[in-house]
């Protein structure tokens with residue numbers, strides 16, 4: 001590994017720094033320090049090293065002058081930083097050595113770090129992988145997010161029910177990897193009114209906010225892999241401004257009635273735990289504006305400080321909107337240009353619409369954000385005026401393209417008419433962006449054909465595809481050292497930055513010795529996971545069993561309940577059919593349900609109850625176990641993924657935009673059982689039909705079944721195995737003495753119309769599982785498939801995704817340091 005050149009590692013100096021932090025920062029001594037204090041002191045000492053690089057990068061004249069990416073996201077699910085940064089810095093072994101001289105084991109210390117839980121799932125984790133790749137490839141980047149006090153809730157199980165508790169991720173001592181940047185703070189307004197004045201016969205409009213909140217940035221270092229580049233992830237924290245300064249700042253307006261109940265520092269108190277479901281809460285809109293306004297101002301500050309003019313903004317800055325959550329940045333930039341910089345509308349729009357690009361991550365109608373016009377009007381009165389004007393001008397374009405076509409105007413309008421008029425954030429994004437992308441080939445196709453077909457006609461070329469990716473540093477090199485070392489031994493270590501090179505291990509797929517070594521690594525990883533499960537859940541597992549894994553948010557469209565029905569079918573057959581045999585199998589789940597999503601929580605309850613019974617049932621015990629790992633998070637994913645044999649990617653076709661867990665699991669040698677959905681389609685293209693288990697209706701099949709009138713009872717009545725499996729839910733098999741306690745899921749499938757076609761895909765799913773079970777019996781054949789999965793995942797490196805964004809959309813040039 002190449003040591004960092006700018007700051008060569010000096011072991012004695014480092015040890016001194018650790019001890020200094022132990023004393024001065026954490027008020028303890030070498031003699032008395034806890035493992036946790038040692039971890040904090042080590043992380044602080046490392047953070048210090050990277051901060052110097054961060055400042056140097058920030059001040060590097062070539063970077064100041066270069067075009068940079070500004071990645072705006074309400075979520076960054078970064079995972080623990082210490083271990084990953086040690087690898088990027090090339091310091092893992094040196095620091096392990098230094099710490100061992102201090103009597104500390106670095107692996108134990110790394111376990112002390114909490115997960116910064118600043119995201120819900122896919123979208124937030126993608127943002128983190130993209131930051132990693134931008135730093136690795138040295139495309140100048142700033143990530144802008146929010147510094148939530150409480151991240152995603154912690155999940156525990158109370159009598160099998162999900163229980164949520166707050167996650168104060170920073171701990172009482174504070175998170176060692178962040179530094180405040182008070183010199184970069186901003187004041188952000190809310191509420192108030194618009195003042196109209198006339199200067200030289202021209203009308204001027206000006207927003208007078210009724211409430212001011214301070215945005216304080218915290219920087220986290222994103223360390224480039226084996227280079228000297230460190231980019232900031234800048235997270236804004238809301239703080240109330242001291243009353244005296246506010247009074248002088250904004251005399252008289254503070255006590256306007258609308259915001260009497262909102263405390264400024266509540267704005268970044270907590271991450272909203274909804275995934276793919278929007279609720280329209282005022283505080284959420286405040287978060288969005290707070291984030292957008294602080295970030296846009298910081299971008300303009302950097303741009304102007306570099307000596308550039310506002311007209312040059314699109315040549316020097318591009319702003320990527322991670323879903324519609326930061327959309328309000330578009331009218332905010334317009335407001336600054338027009339009201340504060342006194343630009344004409346045409347000129348302002350010309351700059352603005354060349355600066356923003358938007359990524360769509362979901363087609364689910366309930367996830368597409370719309371905001372009540374009245375709410376925006378009250379909270380951001382000037383922005384609402386600007387949105388109207390954007391829309392008025394846009395509708396002129398629409399009627400020029402389709403003269404007299406009112407229905408086109410209605411579908412495309414940024415404002416949705418109705419009893420409550422709503423602002424459609426996705427439409428505003430498409431109108432205000434120079435590029436819009438979906439996140440996998442199939443998803444982008446659906447965006448063009450179903451979500452925005454008219455936009456695609458109106459703005460040819462604007463709608464694009466960039467298939468998601470994952471960082472191979474965290475998701476192979478760091479989390480799976482056994483497999484990494486084996487690969488490196490065979491093909492060298494360049495694959496960590498050029499994942500395509502993994503295909504060079506394909507030639508060993510038939511090599512019996514390599515197969516055995518590959519499977520030995522898998523076995524070690526399974527033992528590590530089994531030990532974790534024994535430790536934390538007191539369940540004994542057979543590591544020769546198939547480790548079958550479904551890890552993702554709990555959602556009906558992801559169909560954890562289809563997996564559950566398969567388990568019920570195995571249980572039914574094992575207990576009723578003496579001729580039935582199967583490979584031993586452990587089915588793992590890990591998933592959080594949004595606290596307000598009742599059915600999702602009932603599915604968790606049902607799986608937990610089923611697990612409880614099955615795991616204690618001597619009739620099936622050698623064959624089947626079910627483990628629902630609580631509190632799914634990045635650090636537990638790092639243990640589960642390397643241990644998986646089977647990856648469950650079983651969403652209803654057309655519903656999963658991409659998926660990224662599918663990529664992580666396949667990269668670590670798990671075989672996918674999945675539908676033709678999201679990036680599964682592209683994974684299949686890469687690995688070939690022999691190395692993946694595709695089942696179920698494809699999107700055409702889904703559409704045809706729906707068009708012909710889907711009735712789940714038809715499937716229930718026609719398939720005895722399905723009927724037997726489902727019927728297990730209505731008795732007291734899993735809830736002795738309390739029959740019917742698992743009815744909710746049963747009812748949603750049979751009487752609720754089965755909106756995600758679980759019953760329609762059941763037979764095909766069971767068939768694919770049966771084939772998979774047979775194939776696992778041939779260990780050499782299985783090893784070959786697993787090796788080929790690892791070998792053929794090169795496409796799914798987030799480095800490739802970032803290169804695609806750079807070429808198609810951002811047009812950046814790397815600045816090597």
Ligand code: 26W
Pocket residue numbers: 120121122123124126274275276277278279323361362367368369439468656657658659660678
């Ligand atoms: C406003 C409520 C809300 C919150 C989060 C709506 C939508 C979201 C996210 C966009 C949901 C999400 O994380 N989508 C996932 O994004 C991943 C990264 O692109 C994809 O791989 C997943 O398929 C997609 O579900």
